[in-house]
Amino acid sequence: MIKKYSIKELLNKGKDVINKKVLVEGWIRSFRYSIFIILNDGSTIKNLQIILSKKLEKKIYKKITIGTSIQVIGTVIKSIGKKQYIELLSSDITIYESVNSSILQKSILQPKKHSFEKIREQAHLRFRTNIFSCVMRIRHHIAFCIHKYFHINDFFYIHTPIITTLNCEGSGKMFQITTMDFKKNPIDFTKDFFKCKTYLSVSGQLEAETAALGLGKVYTFGPVFRAENSNTSRHLSEFWMIEPEIAFYNLEENINLAEDFLKFIIKYILNKNIEDLFFLNEYFKKWNKNDKKYLLDKLYLILKFPFKRISYTEAIKILLKEEKNKNIKFFHPIIWGMDLQSEHEQYLVNKYFKIPVIIFDYPSCIKAFYMRINNDGKTVRAMDILFPEIGEIIGGSQREERYEILLQRIKDTNTDKNKLWWYLDTRRFGSVPHSGFGLGFDRLVQFITGMNNIRDVIPFPRTPNNAEF
Numbered sequence: 001m002i003k004k005y006s007i008k009e010l011l012n013k014g015k016d017v018i019n020k021k022v023l024v025e026g027w028i029r030s031f032r033y034s035i036f037i038i039l040n041d042g043s044t045i046k047n048l049q050i051i052l053s054k055k056l057e058k059k060i061y062k063k064i065t066i067g068t069s070i071q072v073i074g075t076v077i078k079s080i081g082k083k084q085y086i087e088l089l090s091s092d093i094t095i096y097e098s099v100n101s102s103i104l105q106k107s108i109l110q111p112k113k114h115s116f117e118k119i120r121e122q123a124h125l126r127f128r129t130n131i132f133s134c135v136m137r138i139r140h141h142i143a144f145c146i147h148k149y150f151h152i153n154d155f156f157y158i159h160t161p162i163i164t165t166l167n168c169e170g171s172g173k174m175f176q177i178t179t180m181d182f183k184k185n186p187i188d189f190t191k192d193f194f195k196c197k198t199y200l201s202v203s204g205q206l207e208a209e210t211a212a213l214g215l216g217k218v219y220t221f222g223p224v225f226r227a228e229n230s231n232t233s234r235h236l237s238e239f240w241m242i243e244p245e246i247a248f249y250n251l252e253e254n255i256n257l258a259e260d261f262l263k264f265i266i267k268y269i270l271n272k273n274i275e276d277l278f279f280l281n282e283y284f285k286k287w288n289k290n291d292k293k294y295l296l297d298k299l300y301l302i303l304k305f306p307f308k309r310i311s312y313t314e315a316i317k318i319l320l321k322e323e324k325n326k327n328i329k330f331f332h333p334i335i336w337g338m339d340l341q342s343e344h345e346q347y348l349v350n351k352y353f354k355i356p357v358i359i360f361d362y363p364s365c366i367k368a369f370y371m372r373i374n375n376d377g378k379t380v381r382a383m384d385i386l387f388p389e390i391g392e393i394i395g396g397s398q399r400e401e402r403y404e405i406l407l408q409r410i411k412d413t414n415t416d417k418n419k420l421w422w423y424l425d426t427r428r429f430g431s432v433p434h435s436g437f438g439l440g441f442d443r444l445v446q447f448i449t450g451m452n453n454i455r456d457v458i459p460f461p462r463t464p465n466n467a468e469f
């Protein structure tokens with residue numbers, strides 16, 4: 001039996017496999033001097049060089065085009081070239097399917113620079129490109145190490161529902177789900193599948209809170225859905241969120257956890273995915289000439305310093321001062337009580353502090369009902385973590401654990417109390433201070449891979465006007 005290897009396994013084994021007969025499979029990336037096939041199977045950014053040992057029949061030879069899928073049996077030899085340590089001297093090649101050169105020309109597999117927009121239009125083929133395969137491998141490792149972080153820190157993974165009757169965040173639109181045929185039926189949702197109006201969830205937080213109030217430390221990691229018409233490079237209509245929730249944690253402990261968590265992930269990826277990161281680093285060096293800071297530098301910078309922590313009120317003071325002293329004009333005027341806009345966040349992170357910034361104690365009027373009211377009566381124990389380029393990457397808070405105050409907040413924010421009876425009930429059965437946050441998974445992948453558009457870090461993006469594939 002000839003042993004089958006992935007290209008990653010084979011290259012990692014290096015000298016241990018020299019002179020061994022092996023089998024590999026993959027897709028042809030290029031064919032040089034009619035003798036070298038450059039093969040990739042997705043397991044690594046690196047390719048394997050195959051040397052054709054004998055003259056192939058003309059029939060087969062013609063089929064060796066870019067994108068063609070093949071199986072190769074051959075003997076591993078030490079490479080004479082400097083680029084790679086080993087290569088494969090082929091003895092047998094089987095062609096699974098050859099790509100016709102006329103369709104190849106129109107596809108993103110054609111080896112030349114394609115725009116990200118064009119690559120996105122062929123989302124089903126982009127797993128074969130160097131850049132997107134790097135992003136996908138990194139995305140996998142980030143997801144894996146998130147579970148690892150929580151597991152080693154004694155958190156339990158909770159699956160919260162995707163179908164819900166609630167809008168946890170209060171703001172923004174939700175996707176409604178129904179099995180009703182509106183043409184046949186008048187709109188009466190008591191006749192619908194769940195006998196009420198249901199939606200795709202915007203967050204698993206409220207359910208996660210109930211779990212934390214029994215299990216102590218929990219987290220969710222699942223898809224969430226928001227029907228906002230935000231056509232930006234940082235918004236998706238369907239994205240993945242990680243939401244830890246911790247009993248007996250105050251806001252400061254919550255912030256400490258969030259910072260430690262983000263640094264753990266970045267350290268892990270720098271350690272495990274350096275080949276992919278290095279490829280992306282070089283790619284951006286080549287194509288983003290105006291960008292002076294390279295990807296790896298940006299990642300190391302996150303690890304170097306503690307994140308800057310300031311209150312919302314301090315942030316407003318800084319922005320007002322900068323506007324006055326440096327003659328900067330923001331599009332959105334700065335007034336205490338407003339929601340910070342992307343331009344303000346970017347200014348604080350990229351220009352003023354030049355490191356990630358954590359803003360806490362936001363005005364209650366711009367935040368959701370569940371956040372704990374401070375003694376000043378005007379602000380809540382909320383926190384946002386802002387990263388360079390991406391802006392808000394985490395949003396979290398200490399939760400309102402006091403029954404009466406929570407009830408009042410629910411009324412004040414016009415939230416439907418009846419649907420929240422079970423949530424309120426947790427505040428009557430041994431309520432405790434507790435906190436949590438939500439990390440936008442795709443935004444984190446975007447930051448770590450340095451991609452400009454969030455649509456290029458998720459396999460099949462869902463955005464306004466687009467649900468193809």
Ligand code: 4AD
Pocket residue numbers: 168169202203204205226234235236237239241243244392393394395396397436437438439440441442443
């Ligand atoms: O700030 P958000 O709305 O917070 C919540 O949903 C809370 N329930 C979290 C919690 O306390 N458990 O969303 C959290 C994060 C944001 O910081 C951002 O990174 C990401 O989710 N996010 C989006 N990512 C991609 N596309 C969108 N449309 C996003 N909206 C939010």
Ligand code: MG
Pocket residue numbers: 384392394395
């Ligand atoms: Mg937020």
